[in-house]
Amino acid sequence: MEIVFLGTGGSFPSPQRGVSSIAVKVNGDVVLFDCGEGTQRQLMLSPLSFMHITKIFITHFHGDHYLGLPGLLQTMALNGRTKDLEVFGPKGTEKLVTILEQISYYSRTYDLVLHELKDGQTEHFEGFSVTAHRLDHALPTLGYMLREDDRTGKFDTNAAKLLEIPEGPLWGKLQAGETIVWNDRGITPEMVMGPARPGRSVFVAMDTKPMMGLPEIIKGIDVLIHEATADHSLEEKANKFGHSTAMQAATIAKEAAVRRLYMIHISPRYRDVEPLIKEARSTFAESYIPDDLEAYKVPYPEVSDAELKKQEDAAKEAAARESLQRKIIEKTEMGEDVGSLVAELERAVAQVPAATAQAAPAGATASPFGPPPPPVPTPQKTKPTAPPATAARPAKAARAGKGAAPKAATADGGSDEEEDEIDLDRALAEAGIDLDAEDE
Ligand SMILES: [Zn+2]
Numbered sequence: 541m542e543i544v545f546l547g548t549g550g551s552f553p554s555p556q557r558g559v560s561s562i563a564v565k566v567n568g569d570v571v572l573f574d575c576g577e578g579t580q581r582q583l584m585l586s587p588l589s590f591m592h593i594t595k596i597f598i599t600h601f602h603g604d605h606y607l608g609l610p611g612l613l614q615t616m617a618l619n620g621r622t623k624d625l626e627v628f629g630p631k632g633t634e635k636l637v638t639i640l641e642q643i644s645y646y647s648r649t650y651d652l653v654l655h656e657l658k659d660g661q662t663e664h665f666e667g668f669s670v671t672a673h674r675l676d677h678a679l680p681t682l683g684y685m686l687r688e689d690d691r692t693g694k695f696d697t698n699a700a701k702l703l704e705i706p707e708g709p710l711w712g713k714l715q716a717g718e719t720i721v722w723n724d725r726g727i728t729p730e731m732v733m734g735p736a737r738p739g740r741s742v743f744v745a746m747d748t749k750p751m752m753g754l755p756e757i758i759k760g761i762d763v764l765i766h767e768a769t770a771d772h773s774l775e776e777k778a779n780k781f782g783h784s785t786a787m788q789a790a791t792i793a794k795e796a797a798v799r800r801l802y803m804i805h806i807s808p809r810y811r812d813v814e815p816l817i818k819e820a821r822s823t824f825a826e827s828y829i830p831d832d833l834e835a836y837k838v839p840y841p842e843v844s845d846a847e848l849k850k851q852e853d854a855a856k857e858a859a860a861r862e863s864l865q866r867k868i869i870e871k872t873e874m875g876e877d878v879g880s881l882v883a884e885l886e887r888a889v890a891q892v893p894a895a896t897a898q899a900a901p902a903g904a905t906a907s908p909f910g911p912p913p914p915p916v917p918t919p920q921k922t923k924p925t926a927p928p929a930t931a932a933r934p935a936k937a938a939r940a941g942k943g944a945a946p947k948a949a950t951a952d953g954g955s956d957e958e959e960d961e962i963d964l965d966r967a968l969a970e971a972g973i974d975l976d977a978e979d980e
């Protein structure tokens with residue numbers, strides 16, 4: 541499960557932040573929460589395809605949360621979408637979305653299915669569910685709890701061996717939930733499978749003032765995405781207009797003992813959000829404000845904090861190595877001396893433990909949009925002068941000028957999304973750099 545923060549600002553767009561929209565990639569679906577103005581362009585700058593969106597949940601009908609909808613619906617039609625699109629929201633959704641459709645001429649190529657949800661209503665989908673919860677804002681507003689279905693327990697190989705079940709197809713049948721007969725005895729999956737493991741859970745709360753009873757609803761979830769329109773000094777004003785402060789969002793996160801808080805719907809008045817982060821962290825340490833287009837791969841609950849920290853550190857180290865690689869390739873192309881950089885890279889590569897060398901490590905708040913894969917120049921052993929003729933096509937984000945952050949997290953501890961790994965050896969070889977050469 542991966543969250544991509546498309547728009548993290550509140551009220552109106554600013555040069556720093558677009559307005560509300562969050563995409564969650566879950567079980568092959570892309571689910572959108574809110575679709576503020578400019579969302580479709582943010583989608584194009586992200587690694588997600590807007591054509592893969594299957595469901596859109598609107599929190600409420602203030603303009604900063606849904607005015608991107610008509611444009612997105614039309615672009616989907618222009619791209620020949622045929623798959624149904626479901627839009628969910630509070631009371632009024634059917635009327636408002638229908639009106640939005642009527643304000644311009646276009647031919648829809650797909651079915652738009654509108655649903656109005658009530659407080660407490662759960663919609664079940666393949667592999668996950670979404671439950672609507674009423675929030676406390678100036679208009680009828682829904683928060684949404686997205687929960688993955690429980691996963692099957694782990695197969696206990698020792699238990700299977702004790703029962704003398706031979707490794708092979710019979711193990712597979714038990715893992716698939718079938719009862720088998722072995723040694724004239726019925727063996728049920730429960731005899732060899734551990735308990736079901738919980739899936740991951742995310743709650744989206746915007747817009748709302750601090751909501752009574754919310755901590756009980758979201759107790760122990762993995763990620764709380766809560767609005768934090770203002771700072772503590774503006775609490776009275778924020779609450780009067782149905783909004784929360786960073787401190788209040790953090791207090792809810794703490795009371796609910798969630799694993800991580802992401803604060804969004806940041807007022808355009810804040811160019812520097814560090815004071816808001818500091819304010820929240822004084823109450824709840826795991827508080828963050830994402831930049832637009834930042835992403836977070838939600839780890840499974842059983843991945844320990846220590847393991848997460850290890851993965852984050854590994855991600856930082858990997859990013860540093862990638863940066864060195866890029867420098868080496870760039871300097872090589874310019875015909876400059878790269879001896880000291882190569883030595884530095886050698887040292888960095890030597891420090892990578894064997895176990896993490898191959899696995900793309902996690903970086904909890906890393907953006908998936910950078911860095912771009914190292915360019916793959918035409919091998920030029922001697923006097924490279926011209927730019928490479930076959931440079932790799934830059935990643936989407938690089939084209940968008942968003943290339944400096946480390947690679948996306950893979951803190952899942954799961955297997956739902958395989959990361960593209962940058963092949964250090966190949967990139968170096970193609971740049972004509974042989975790390976072993978000096979030893980020979
Ligand atoms: Zn808003």
Ligand SMILES: [Zn+2]
Pocket residue numbers: 600602677747
């Ligand atoms: Zn609002």
